[in-house]
Amino acid sequence: MGEQAFSFLPLSVSARPPRLVVVVPHDEDWVRWMALGLTRVSQVWGGSGSVVVPAAAVGHAGVERALAQFGPDHVVAYNPSWASVDRLFPGLVDRLITGQQVEDEAAREAATQMLRDTAWSHAIVAQAEEAAEDLRSRLAVNRREDLVQLTHLFDACSPSDLTELGAVARVPLYGVPRGLVTTTEALSCAMVIGVQEQLGTAEVDASVWQAATVHQAEPEAVAEVRLAAGSDALAVRSHEAALCIPVQRGIPNRDTLLVFGDKPEDYALSEALRQTYSRVFWVPWSEPSRNEGWLYTRSYTQDRILATSASLTLDEVRERSDASWRLRIPSVDPDRDVEPEVVASAEVDFSCRQMVVLRDAWEQPCSLPVLVGEEGSLDAALSLPGEVPAGLDPDRHRWQVTLTAKNHPVPPLHTLTNSAVIAADQNPWETFVRPADGGITYWSHRFDFVSAGASLAGRLAAPRLSWPAIGKVLQHAAAAQNTAIRPSAAGKRAAIAERLLGSRTELEQLASSPGWPVLRAFTSKKADWELPPGSAWKLKSGLVLSWDAVAAYKQKDWDEHARRAELDRWASQGVVRRGLVLGCCHCPIYEFYPLAEITQAYSCRRCGGENSLVQGRWKSPLPEPSWYYELHPAVRELVENDGDVPLLATQFLRTQHWARPALVCEEFEVLRSGTPFVEIDFALATLDQVWLGEAKSGDVLASSPREQKREACKLIEGCVALGAGGLVLATSKPGWSDATVQVLQHEVQGRRVASRVTPRIVLLAGLGTKPHLTVLKA
Numbered sequence: 001m002g003e004q005a006f007s008f009l010p011l012s013v014s015a016r017p018p019r020l021v022v023v024v025p026h027d028e029d030w031v032r033w034m035a036l037g038l039t040r041v042s043q044v045w046g047g048s049g050s051v052v053v054p055a056a057a058v059g060h061a062g063v064e065r066a067l068a069q070f071g072p073d074h075v076v077a078y079n080p081s082w083a084s085v086d087r088l089f090p091g092l093v094d095r096l097i098t099g100q101q102v103e104d105e106a107a108r109e110a111a112t113q114m115l116r117d118t119a120w121s122h123a124i125v126a127q128a129e130e131a132a133e134d135l136r137s138r139l140a141v142n143r144r145e146d147l148v149q150l151t152h153l154f155d156a157c158s159p160s161d162l163t164e165l166g167a168v169a170r171v172p173l174y175g176v177p178r179g180l181v182t183t184t185e186a187l188s189c190a191m192v193i194g195v196q197e198q199l200g201t202a203e204v205d206a207s208v209w210q211a212a213t214v215h216q217a218e219p220e221a222v223a224e225v226r227l228a229a230g231s232d233a234l235a236v237r238s239h240e241a242a243l244c245i246p247v248q249r250g251i252p253n254r255d256t257l258l259v260f261g262d263k264p265e266d267y268a269l270s271e272a273l274r275q276t277y278s279r280v281f282w283v284p285w286s287e288p289s290r291n292e293g294w295l296y297t298r299s300y301t302q303d304r305i306l307a308t309s310a311s312l313t314l315d316e317v318r319e320r321s322d323a324s325w326r327l328r329i330p331s332v333d334p335d336r337d338v339e340p341e342v343v344a345s346a347e348v349d350f351s352c353r354q355m356v357v358l359r360d361a362w363e364q365p366c367s368l369p370v371l372v373g374e375e376g377s378l379d380a381a382l383s384l385p386g387e388v389p390a391g392l393d394p395d396r397h398r399w400q401v402t403l404t405a406k407n408h409p410v411p412p413l414h415t416l417t418n419s420a421v422i423a424a425d426q427n428p429w430e431t432f433v434r435p436a437d438g439g440i441t442y443w444s445h446r447f448d449f450v451s452a453g454a455s456l457a458g459r460l461a462a463p464r465l466s467w468p469a470i471g472k473v474l475q476h477a478a479a480a481q482n483t484a485i486r487p488s489a490a491g492k493r494a495a496i497a498e499r500l501l502g503s504r505t506e507l508e509q510l511a512s513s514p515g516w517p518v519l520r521a522f523t524s525k526k527a528d529w530e531l532p533p534g535s536a537w538k539l540k541s542g543l544v545l546s547w548d549a550v551a552a553y554k555q556k557d558w559d560e561h562a563r564r565a566e567l568d569r570w571a572s573q574g575v576v577r578r579g580l581v582l583g584c585c586h587c588p589i590y591e592f593y594p595l596a597e598i599t600q601a602y603s604c605r606r607c608g609g610e611n612s613l614v615q616g617r618w619k620s621p622l623p624e625p626s627w628y629y630e631l632h633p634a635v636r637e638l639v640e641n642d643g644d645v646p647l648l649a650t651q652f653l654r655t656q657h658w659a660r661p662a663l664v665c666e667e668f669e670v671l672r673s674g675t676p677f678v679e680i681d682f683a684l685a686t687l688d689q690v691w692l693g694e695a696k697s698g699d700v701l702a703s704s705p706r707e708q709k710r711e712a713c714k715l716i717e718g719c720v721a722l723g724a725g726g727l728v729l730a731t732s733k734p735g736w737s738d739a740t741v742q743v744l745q746h747e748v749q750g751r752r753v754a755s756r757v758t759p760r761i762v763l764l765a766g767l768g769t770k771p772h773l774t775v776l777k778a
Helices: 030-041 061-070 082-088 092-099 105-117 123-139 184-193 206-214 220-229 264-273 290-296 314-325 470-480 489-501 504-511 516-520 547-551 560-573 633-640 644-653 705-722 738-753
Strands: 005-016 020-024 051-054 074-078 244-249 256-260 279-283 305-308 353-358 364-372 378-380 400-405 433-436 439-443 483-487 536-539 542-546 576-583 590-594 601-603 610-612 628-631 663-665 668-672 675-680 682-685 690-696 726-731 760-765 772-775
Touching (some): 030 051, 030 184, 051 061, 051 264, 061 264, 074 123, 082 105, 184 206, 470 682, 483 705, 516 633, 536 590, 644 690, 675 690
Parallel strands (some): 020 051, 020 074, 690 726, 726 760
Antiparallel strands (some): 005 353, 244 353, 400 439, 542 628, 682 690
């Protein structure tokens, strides 16, 4: 095991309520069941940042993709009590008690109360539990093998699991009366405001709910409930009621998203997307409404309007959105009207993530001592002390702590389990730890038994965490898919060069510096300038250059003094070696001898003959020999094989907002059954996902269309094998060839038709001159 260096890691600390995906049981009348589930979630602290989905929607590709992007802490099944179900089916409890023929009034009341407090057992509850377990497994969230803490949401929270909203809120709360939520139109409004178990039986016209949904307002019946609660009352599903705010990471998405369709999966898609998109409107009514016209005014959107559905085909969505568009309210400037774009539910773009955090305890800076492993992983040198955010009570409240490292992101891959982010000697039973939000999140309290009267430090979790290097991230991802990775020959050369220079960043800077053509002159490729006579010797070990060769290189803003200093720096780093070119008096050969090997007497490398350092041994006619420089063999091969292209690519990518910060990995091979099937030139781990990259000096992936298709398939399959959400194709040419782009588009279209996982593909061109990114449109 290599030595570990000690350092300090700057962190951003946030406290927040746990994020839940609550799977609700239902029958044919699924809307009333969803109202019941929303009623319960509206009572839980964190309900504003949680997602409630019907069991039938679990497994839908678009819904599951949105839930994966949402990144829940827990996936739970809602198990209502008999009392709750009795509200849906009045008289259910009385009929059951009557059937037991209990004559004593006191015994009857006791039996009734006991039954009302008991969890309801039914086939649809079992189906919801099974759906939650399946989703839990696919999202790799609170699985049993990961020491799951929470699997069910009941009508009363256990103090050791979740916190009731009423224990945190400081003002009166209001919601849509559950009895009013009987239609999809009512549900579309209720999911924004939240639902409370209040009296409310008055009929509300569908058009009123539609207007409330479009205008993000509340109908008169709900306004009356709010006024009755008090002038300072807040909606139960508002972030403010939970003392929270939503924090968006990255450039905020200013698109408006319209979800058409009245099926359970349409509701679930809208509910999930609300947590990642700032403006989502569920439009469950089938006939276009005049209220929809306001969706297209400039006050509601700044960029695009996207139309999608989980139950309708693209043609049906297009027909429905066109009908809605015709009812728009025209703006003063018609050119500013935004026509909707139709997109499949499984292809909705996620360019920004959202995290609901405690308003007074987010992105607080701190520093943690860590041990830096040889491969780049960071292990906490001590346990994190328990801290209680202002406004919370460790005896009554449960919260999540999220730590984000300034320059060491942890991509939220479902293949990264708790074992990847805890130190080797940390007890995994102490707390629930997992990657989330580009960092690490953990449960505020211990999971195992805590004796009565324990101190606050003893009750709060104090984990020792680990921020894995990108190599470990990729290894975990590969192992989950029964594949493996290993460094390629080019990757090993790049790793050596990184060690010489100190970091990948330094190597990238070298590739983009004026000195790279000088390094290229050491290779078999022709120098970019004319070398003076006698300044370069071609030896069996490679080409060596003298200072005269370097001095002859003319480059603007890189004068002779700067070149001299750079050459000396390379020599001190080991990138080049300074020495002499000497011959042998026993055999006719000249070799390069590094400075460290030169003495008055030296042995010939070829025949072993002894030689004396005299004028006859050096080829130059000068009275004293000139210093020559030999490029490090690994660096020479890196330069000769256009190693600057992937370096320039990662350097440029790290200037993009979505890749700051990023961990970078050099070239590696992906193996199946021990056999390499694709080489990846570089990988980036960002706050949001993993990107893989292919870098070429030309504008094609291969020489023939068949080979191009084969290379494209391998790269995409490599992304799938490692869970990478994006693929970058980089070239130093001004652009990729039309043939290459067509091959990529055809492959992406075919995979989408076959419902196969497809990474997002971006094309990077103009490296070294005018780099630019474009998204592949298919």
